[in-house]
Amino acid sequence: MSRWRRRVAMGTLAWALTAAISAANDKAQPNSVSSADTSGYVGNQSCGQCHASIYQSYSLTAHAHASGPASENLVSGEFTHQSSQVKYRVYSESGKVWMSFERPGDPLVEGRRELLYYIGQGRRGTTYLFSVDGFYFETPINLYTGRHVWDMAPAYGDAREIPMNLPALTSCMDCHVSGIRPPIDGTENRYAMPVFLHAGVTCERCHGPAESHVKSGNGTIVNPAKLAPDRRDQVCMQCHLEGNAAIERPGKHLYQYRPGDDLSDYVRYYVLTDSGKPGLRAASQFEELSQSTCKRKSGDKMSCTSCHDPHRTVPPDERVAFYRAKCLACHGVQFGEKHHSNQPDCTQCHMPAASSTDVAHTAVTDHRIPRKPTSGPGLENATSSSMPQLVTFPYAKAGTDHDIRDLALAWQSIVDSGMTMAEPEAERLLKQSAIQFPDDPAVLAALGYVEQEQGANEKARELYRKALAYDPTLIDAATNLGVLEARSGHLVEAVRLWQDAFRRAPGRSNIGMNLAHAFCATGQFNDARAYTMRVLQFNPDLGSAKALLKHLSADPPKCSP
Numbered sequence: 001m002s003r004w005r006r007r008v009a010m011g012t013l014a015w016a017l018t019a020a021i022s023a024a025n026d027k028a029q030p031n032s033v034s035s036a037d038t039s040g041y042v043g044n045q046s047c048g049q050c051h052a053s054i055y056q057s058y059s060l061t062a063h064a065h066a067s068g069p070a071s072e073n074l075v076s077g078e079f080t081h082q083s084s085q086v087k088y089r090v091y092s093e094s095g096k097v098w099m100s101f102e103r104p105g106d107p108l109v110e111g112r113r114e115l116l117y118y119i120g121q122g123r124r125g126t127t128y129l130f131s132v133d134g135f136y137f138e139t140p141i142n143l144y145t146g147r148h149v150w151d152m153a154p155a156y157g158d159a160r161e162i163p164m165n166l167p168a169l170t171s172c173m174d175c176h177v178s179g180i181r182p183p184i185d186g187t188e189n190r191y192a193m194p195v196f197l198h199a200g201v202t203c204e205r206c207h208g209p210a211e212s213h214v215k216s217g218n219g220t221i222v223n224p225a226k227l228a229p230d231r232r233d234q235v236c237m238q239c240h241l242e243g244n245a246a247i248e249r250p251g252k253h254l255y256q257y258r259p260g261d262d263l264s265d266y267v268r269y270y271v272l273t274d275s276g277k278p279g280l281r282a283a284s285q286f287e288e289l290s291q292s293t294c295k296r297k298s299g300d301k302m303s304c305t306s307c308h309d310p311h312r313t314v315p316p317d318e319r320v321a322f323y324r325a326k327c328l329a330c331h332g333v334q335f336g337e338k339h340h341s342n343q344p345d346c347t348q349c350h351m352p353a354a355s356s357t358d359v360a361h362t363a364v365t366d367h368r369i370p371r372k373p374t375s376g377p378g379l380e381n382a383t384s385s386s387m388p389q390l391v392t393f394p395y396a397k398a399g400t401d402h403d404i405r406d407l408a409l410a411w412q413s414i415v416d417s418g419m420t421m422a423e424p425e426a427e428r429l430l431k432q433s434a435i436q437f438p439d440d441p442a443v444l445a446a447l448g449y450v451e452q453e454q455g456a457n458e459k460a461r462e463l464y465r466k467a468l469a470y471d472p473t474l475i476d477a478a479t480n481l482g483v484l485e486a487r488s489g490h491l492v493e494a495v496r497l498w499q500d501a502f503r504r505a506p507g508r509s510n511i512g513m514n515l516a517h518a519f520c521a522t523g524q525f526n527d528a529r530a531y532t533m534r535v536l537q538f539n540p541d542l543g544s545a546k547a548l549l550k551h552l553s554a555d556p557p558k559c560s561p
Contacts (some may be wrong), residue, residue, distance in 0.1 A: 040209030
């Protein structure tokens with residue numbers, strides 16, 4: 001929920017500990033299918049045995065190529081990032097794909113990572129995954145396909161230190177892969193190989209696991225068109241709705257959703273209204289469509305498949321006629337004869353491409369279908385000074401026992417993203433939720449952070465301890481509780497908490513730096529150096545770690561200038 005990255009003042013430590021450091025990268029190669037697959041998913045090829053025509057056409061779609069081995073369709077390239085002065089290069093060598101990085105004059109910022117998977121349909125952008133000690137990370141650079149350029153990942157264009165520790169989270173990967181493995185051992189980004197069982201978005205992402213159907217020939221398989229309208233729409237919504245906050249339900253994860261289920265049983269989506277930030281996000285087409293006059297007037301009769309054929313890609317030379325026919329199916333042929341008959345491309349005016357507000361170098365199609373390209377629902381009443389509203393989406397999904405819990409966590413997520421004016425509302429709802437759900441670790445941890453920020457350390461400590469009692473794997477809660485324990489002079493307990501958290505999340509540099517400073521302050525310089533090196537293994541350009549390593553390498557070693 002929230003991540004403290006503060007260095008704390010340490011007292012004395014009378015407990016000698018040794019850090020086990022491994023500098024070897026995990027070199028395991030991705031496989032297409034695992035014998036350990038018990039999910040019921042069989043992959044596209046099994047479907048193709050009976051549905052050959054659909055299988056062939058679908059294999060050419062962007063969905064089918066939304067992920068895969070890094071060597072597939074590799075675009076080599078290099079560039080120098082101006083803000084950090086780091087040169088990146090992506091290339092293949094001896095059958096493997098590599099990303100190298102270097103900054104002239106800085107020996108610590110020089111190395112390479114083997115790229116194992118790519119993530120992305122290739123229409124807007126592609127990122128890659130690499131592994132260090134079995135922990136998976138996203139590359140700090142992306143290939144922006146539309147403009148054929150390599151550049152920094154979204155939100156890191158102005159970074160002066162290269163971000164090599166961006167964890168590959170299930171929430172980011174789930175929409176691009178099929179049969180995703182959950183993280184292991186209470187980690188956030190360590191996976192069993194292969195990370196996902198089937199490359200791309202398979203048939204079963206929309207039709208459900210097909211194992212029984214394939215074996216018997218008549219087993220249950222989902223036809224989204226025959227589902228109730230809300231369940232039908234959720235098949236697309238699972239990936240084409242971003243919103244402003246997405247809160248997983250207690251004990252549930254988005255990757256557990258199966259077509260035909262109620263998506264709101266797994267995740268609750270929230271959108272801001274009157275937020276003063278109009279614009280199009282890269283992956284929120286479902287939200288935009290709901291704002292269109294077409295959808296509002298058509299209601300449940302209209303769905304994503306009213307205009308899109310998920311089984312094939314429309315060739316470029318057919319697109320104008322194909323989508324015009326979709327428009328005229330509702331508006332009528334006579335309307336088409338009168339309305340700009342000399343301009344058959346309806347999308348040019350009514351679904352124009354616009355720059356994405358959250359991903360650089362990309363354009364997205366305006367699914368609000370405005371009558372004029374310069375206007376559209378959701379823009380006219382936007383204000384920047386008033387407090388926005390946060391509402392569930394779809395709007396009719398409220399009404400469960402955990403409404404206040406989910407809304408509280410959604411508001412805290414909005415606060416964490418930078419909207420500080422929402423802090424009072426988040427705190428109010430979190431306190432109500434903690435009373436109503438006293439055993440919910442996510443609520444307890446979030447409220448603990450609020451109390452910690454306000455200086456109520458004893459309340460925060462109690463909340464963190466309760467949260468960890470219910471869920472010992474909470475990395476943020478353990479890290480924050482360690483900060484409070486260290487400030488109270490309980491350094492042994494702080495180190496215990498940090499060591500366990502850092503073992504499960506070595507990409508979290510703040511935890512490793514806390515440990516390095518703890519050992520340095522007590523004169524255990526070898527251990528301090530080992531933890532600093534561990535931090536730099538995952539985050540080689542972290543300025544504070546490089547400075548500490550320099551001090552620890554002095555004769556005699558020291559902790560600060």
